[in-house]
Amino acid sequence: METLSLYELNSLVREVLEAELTHEYWVEAELSEVRESKGHCYMELVQKDEFSNTPIAKASAKCWRSTWSMIQPHFERVTGQHLHAGMKARLKVYAQFHEAFGFSWIVTDIDPNFTLGDLARRRQEIIAKLKQEGIFDLQKELFLPLFCQRIAVISSASAAGFGDFCKQLSESGFCFEPVLFPAIMQGEQVEQSIIEALEHIYQECEGSGVIGYDAVVIIRGGGGTADLSGFDTLALAEHVAQFPIPIITGIGHDRDESVLDMVSHLRVKTPTAAAAFLIERLQQVMNRIDHAEQHIALSAQNRISNLKLQFSNLAQRIPPLFSLVKTRHEASLQQLSTRLSNILFNRLEKESVKIQSYDTQLSNAVSQQLLKEQHRLEMLEQRTKALDPQLLLKRGYSITLHNGKTVRNPIELQKGDEIETRLEKGIIKSVVK
Structure with a gap:
């Protein structure tokens, strides 16, 4: 071959x-x-x-x-x-x-x-899995605080979008406190990087014992549509859906919605849109406060005017009413005083009779109890004398002791043990052979 x-x-x-x-x-x-x-x-x-x-x-x-x-x-x-x-x-x-x-x-x-x-298909499978676990809409059920000012931001530190976001907040005239938690926002490490940032935020809040942030904002500045694949993963969606703080996303374009957008509390298009939403929300709160302040002031003025009128009317009616009320109350107090005196006198008499009755009953009961106890002591004395060991010895019986204890059974003794036999007129010591 x-x-x-x-x-x-x-x-x-x-x-x-x-x-x-x-x-x-x-x-x-x-x-x-x-x-x-x-x-x-x-x-x-x-x-x-x-x-x-x-x-x-x-x-x-x-x-x-x-x-x-x-x-x-x-x-x-x-x-x-x-x-x-x-x-x-x-x-x-x-x-x-x-x-x-x-x-x-x-x-x-x-x-x-x-x-x-x-x-x-994979996106639909992820959505179906989240709904099956009952967590798809959890973020939507969270309440975004009225004064949403302390913001945890997950973004790339060097991203232009993060700079625009912070600049827009600082120029709004409101006191926002954005805190950056850096993360990779494109490529294959997006999922793990954002999850680590969320865990860092949670640990920081848990360590302080309170929820330290009003909201979490996940933003991405720039980047093409092709960079959105990292936001369509089950693990990231589960973390976001179950996060205890409302999450706002601004990572895509107008026509692109990732699974992350779907499970978040609120989805906006861009980082600047996220900043605009927070500013507008706080402005609405301030408008409500201003409106409430005006309403309270007007209501207070109307209330004060009504009360002044009521006080004026009452001031005119008080003197005659007071005289009438005083007379009625004086008469009522006199009646109550008389009734109270009579009630106390009757009660004292009744209680005095009861005390005398109790005194008699107690004396009789004590006498009877003393007689019973004296008879009981006499019976115990007789039983004690009957059990006196000396009487048994006088009758010819003896008591054998070993180490100070009465011997009741021979098997308790061993060869060489010294025993003591007590008789009526003496003691005999013996050795067991």
Whole structure:
């Protein structure tokens, strides 16, 4: 059998593939890895078992720079997403085998509509999961304080949107206190970064023992629609939905609504719109206060006028009324005094009779009890004399002791024990043999 070199064998494989797989194929797969280098896009494709999620097929794919420069903008414009790991895609490929680099699928096109449908399906699955858990509308049930001034802001520290947000609040004339909790607002680290910022806010509030912030604002300044993928995740949506402080989002564009927007307390378009909402809300509160102040002042004036008129009328009626009331009360007090004296006298007589009766009964009861106790003592004395050990000894009985205790059973003694026998006229000491 002829022996081939590795290069010859690989060349043979390449020739066979080029001869047999001459067409391009549409393939559906999940992207397990996506990276760009020198304008080229390198992908790892995987297909997983529907039930166990175990990979059942893997392959490498490449999209050369000349093709990728056209595919990428179109894909992101239609889907609003970057091509990233975990995404499902429909790719047009042809087979290529290189003697040095092995087999790879070369990508010539990507169907954005397939990915768009998959993203929509995943978004609906996340929404259904949140509703099943009963947390989808939790944020909507929270109350945004009337004086919403201490704001926890989750944003990139260097983002222009954060600067615009703070500037608009400071120029409003109201005393707002925005506190930044930095987070990554684009790319694959968005989810974890925002979750960590929320946990930091919660820990700070929990440590102080009070809710330290009136609201949380999640804002993103600039960025394309393709940067919104990090805001459509189940973990982030669950954290936001169950957060105990109202959350306002200003991360997207007018036509884009992420899952994060859906579960938040309020969604606005931009950071400046978030600032405008807070300013307008506080202005409405101030207007209500001004209106209430005017209403209270007017009501107080009317009330004072009415009371002055009532006091004037009462002042004219008081002298004759007072004289009449005084006479009536004096007569009433005299009657009450007479009745009270009679009641007290009768009560004292009754109680005196009761006391005399109780005194007689108590004397008789004490005498009878003393007689009973004296008889009881005499009986106890007789029983005690009858149990005197000396009487038993005088009758001829004896008492055996061991270590000061009465011996009732021989098995309690052992050989060599010294025992003591008490008789009427003496004591005998013995040793057990």
